[in-house]
Amino acid sequence: MKLNIIVLAKQVPDTRNVGGDAMNADxxxxxxxxxxxxxxxxxxxxxxxxxxxxxxxxxxxxVLTMGPQRAADILREALYRGADxxxxxxxxxxxxxxTLATSYALAAAIKKIGSCDIVLCxxxxxxxxxxxVGPQVAQQLGIPQVTYARRIVSLQDGHITxxxxxxxxxxxxxxxLPLLLTVDGAAAECRPQNVxxxxxxxxxxxxxxxxxxxxxxxxxxxxxxxxxxxxxxxADVGGDALRCGLSGSPTKVRKVExxxxxxxxSKRYTASDEDIKSLVGELLSNHxxx
Amino acid sequence: MNNILVYCELDAARVAEVSLELLSxxxxxxxxxxxxxxxxxxxxxxxxxxxxxYPYGVDTLHLFEDERLSPYTTQPHTSVLCKLIExxxxxxxxxxxxxxGRDLAPRVSSTLGSGLTAxxxxxxxxxxxxxxxGTKIENLLYSIRPAFGGNIVATIVNPHHRPQMSTVRExxxxxxxxxxxxxxxxxxxxxxxxxxxxxDFAVSIIERHVQKAENNLKGAAVVVAGGYGMGSKENxxxxxxxxxxxxxxxxxxxxxxxxxxxxxxRQIGQTGITVRPKVYIACGISGQVQHISGMQESSxxxxxxxxxxxxxxxxxxxxxxxxxxxxxxxxxxFYQQKQ
Numbered sequence: 057m058k059l060n061i062i063v064l065a066k067q068v069p070d071t072r073n074v075g076g077d078a079m080n081a082d083x084x085x086x087x088x089x090x091x092x093x094x095x096x097x098x099x100x101x102x103x104x105x106x107x108x109x110x111x112x113x114x115x116x117x118x119v120l121t122m123g124p125q126r127a128a129d130i131l132r133e134a135l136y137r138g139a140d141x142x143x144x145x146x147x148x149x150x151x152x153x154x155t156l157a158t159s160y161a162l163a164a165a166i167k168k169i170g171s172c173d174i175v176l177c178x179x180x181x182x183x184x185x186x187x188x189v190g191p192q193v194a195q196q197l198g199i200p201q202v203t204y205a206r207r208i209v210s211l212q213d214g215h216i217t218x219x220x221x222x223x224x225x226x227x228x229x230x231x232x233l234p235l236l237l238t239v240d241g242a243a244a245e246c247r248p249q250n251v252x253x254x255x256x257x258x259x260x261x262x263x264x265x266x267x268x269x270x271x272x273x274x275x276x277x278x279x280x281x282x283x284x285x286x287x288x289x290x291a292d293v294g295g296d297a298l299r300c301g302l303s304g305s306p307t308k309v310r311k312v313e314x315x316x317x318x319x320x321x322s323k324r325y326t327a328s329d330e331d332i333k334s335l336v337g338e339l340l341s342n343h344x345x346x
Numbered sequence: 347m348n349n350i351l352v353y354c355e356l357d358a359a360r361v362a363e364v365s366l367e368l369l370s371x372x373x374x375x376x377x378x379x380x381x382x383x384x385x386x387x388x389x390x391x392x393x394x395x396x397x398x399x400y401p402y403g404v405d406t407l408h409l410f411e412d413e414r415l416s417p418y419t420t421q422p423h424t425s426v427l428c429k430l431i432e433x434x435x436x437x438x439x440x441x442x443x444x445x446x447g448r449d450l451a452p453r454v455s456s457t458l459g460s461g462l463t464a465x466x467x468x469x470x471x472x473x474x475x476x477x478x479x480g481t482k483i484e485n486l487l488y489s490i491r492p493a494f495g496g497n498i499v500a501t502i503v504n505p506h507h508r509p510q511m512s513t514v515r516e517x518x519x520x521x522x523x524x525x526x527x528x529x530x531x532x533x534x535x536x537x538x539x540x541x542x543x544x545x546d547f548a549v550s551i552i553e554r555h556v557q558k559a560e561n562n563l564k565g566a567a568v569v570v571a572g573g574y575g576m577g578s579k580e581n582x583x584x585x586x587x588x589x590x591x592x593x594x595x596x597x598x599x600x601x602x603x604x605x606x607x608x609x610x611x612r613q614i615g616q617t618g619i620t621v622r623p624k625v626y627i628a629c630g631i632s633g634q635v636q637h638i639s640g641m642q643e644s645s646x647x648x649x650x651x652x653x654x655x656x657x658x659x660x661x662x663x664x665x666x667x668x669x670x671x672x673x674x675x676x677x678x679x680f681y682q683q684k685q
Contacts, residue, residue, distance in 0.1 A: 185616070186465070188455075189452075192452045192456035194453070195452075200421065201449070202549065222445050224556055225557055228551070228552045232549075241610070306459070306506065309501070312499070312500050313498065314498055319660040319661065320647075320661055323664050325666045325667070327667070327669065331666070332680055337680075339648075339664075340684055340685075344646050
């Protein structure tokens with residue numbers, strides 16, 4: 057069975073490695089200090105797509121992201137890792153979207169891609185940690201969802217069997233296609249970028265990038281259709297502007313505060329024998345431990 | 347109408363602790379708004395739900411009893427809740443931010459087209475000024491949550507859509523019983539057939555393994571936690587020796603887990619477990635906000651770190667500056683001697 061697989065991906069600031077320079081003095085985030093990366097769990101989702109393709113030759117993997125032009129970087133990365141096609145959904149009308157408006161736009165783009173058997177995405181993105189977009193896309197496409205997926209056990213006769221994480225355990229579920237799977241970080245890691253694919257696809261670019269001054273691969277792009285990353289606007293996917301971006305977002309951010317922890321007076325010790333001995337003595341005598 | 351509704355998650359016949367925490371908070375918010383607190387439970391055996399939830403001050407309990415509703419699957423629970431919400435028109439709908447809640451809440455919110463805020467750590471009632479058209483909306487739900495890897499706290503509101511939906515993290519709201527065990531509210535038993543269709547049962551559970559949690563991190567009096575600074579899995583394993591000696595549990599930061607030092611179920615922090623032990627020993631943990639937000643309420647904090655200026659030291663009661671692989675064996679040694 058040839059499958060049409062869509063992988064949803066997001067470019068995120070690497071919030072896992074927030075260093076001292078990541079926060080400005082006024083408490084706002086210094087985005088420039090944080091590298092923009094492929095959301096980690098979306099890579100786990102891509103790996104599941106690549107495995108499905110290996111087991112079902114002739115399948116096609118399309119990676120879709122919504123974001124500004126620079127998000128094309130993760131689409132190229134997806135191509136290096138084995139995706140067949142990439143789509144950038146980019147429009148000012150999408151700016152300021154909450155999860156509901158985001159899922160509306162993504163669902164509209166998926167409908168434009170056409171028939172699909174499986175939509176895969178990460179369980180959540182590390183900048184928002186909401187885990188909402190996957191289920192909301194599934195609902196808007198009218199297909200079932202299986203969240204927290206760890207492993208695809210089998211796919212046959214129009215049904216998929218998936219192992220998923222639950223509180224303190226695992227569950228195996230069977231569901232009809234088409235469906236949406238959100239994949240969590242406990243699933244297999246994504247395979248590395250393939251050097252031969254990098255040699256070819258580092259020239260892949262969106263029409264906007266191709267039109268920019270200094271683009272060096274015009275000849276190659278003209279000769280190889282696969283090097284054009286599709287770029288869709290709201291009008292291309294036929295969406296309703298009122299359901300996108302800020303106007304399509306029921307939730308509003310009222311206030312954002314930097315977190316400040318109350319500093320305490322602390323007792324200081326070195327690693328010397330005497331110091332550790334006296335620390336243990338104090339903790340025992342004041343019944344902190346023991 | 348316009349009441350507060352809480353989804354009661356069930357583990358077999360037992361109502362999840364996070365749901366009872368939400369009922370406690372829901373009661374407080376309902377009193378503040380002068381409305382009723384309603385609860386909804388779906389499952390195969392609901393015979394003991396009334397006695398579990400009424401002490402928390404529930405006014406109306408909606409029961410949907412059907413074998414097919416347990417264990418949880420997405421679509422039938424979504425269908426029941428969406429129809430119930432249409433009938434009852436609650437202004438606020440709260441769900442625990444568990445695996446079930448985080449699967450269910452976005453599906454429901456998307457069906458209803460209402461706003462949803464994930465993983466809240468605080469809920470308040472307040473006003474909102476819509477700067478666009480200069481109107482002021484009173485008594486909105488403030489859904490307060492950490493964002494951006496826990497580095498900021500955002501207050502989210504839903505000015506124009508109802509219900510205002512939030513999922514709330516486990517362990518952040520205190521349990522408050524406000525009624526005697528004999529108190530009984532108004533129980534409404536619904537006919538499940540009126541709320542679901544056969545198509546809702548397209549996804550089936552083939553197999554289910556639930557183990558007793560391998561650790562008791564949430565309830566441990568002593569937590570020994572390791573970060574990326576532990577340097578290796580071998581070093582990290584020393585923490586188990588120390589925790590065992592102190593009758594405690596081992597926890598970890600997300601970075602330590604990403605590095606493969608220990609398992610996901612031990613993660614403490616914004617996207618892991620929130621702990622409040624008597625003693626928290628932080629080993630090789632620099633102290634990113636993501637982690638600190640999950641342990642800052644520990645009574646005594648001891649930090650062992652080679653960096654004298656590690657951010658976690660600011661909130662520690664005792665700071666040992668030194669290499670973990672040197673300090674921890676010494677600590678274990680002197681502890682055994684003195685005992």
